[in-house]
Amino acid sequence: MMYLGALGASAATAAFFRHRSDTAGLHGPALLMSAGSALLPATTLPDRPLGRPTPRKA
Known part of the structure; x- marks a missing residue:
């Protein structure tokens, strides 16, 4: 999963900063x-x- 996050972040960076990186x-x-x-x-x-814990077996 970590690699998918890195790929997504890199794709987003490439999409938003196509020609140059600036404040806008x-x-x-x-x-x-x-x-x-x-x-x-x-x-x-x-x-x-998600709010209920699972009961433990004795």
Whole structure:
């Protein structure tokens, strides 16, 4: 999974900084990270079984 994250980060960098890196180009990755940050809790919070621990067998 770590390699998929590295590939995604490198693809996003190549997409947002095609010709050169500048201050205006930083807004694209910032929006992408903001959307990802909002998406994680939105998909995790509705999952009810995550809040219950599994019972241990004696």
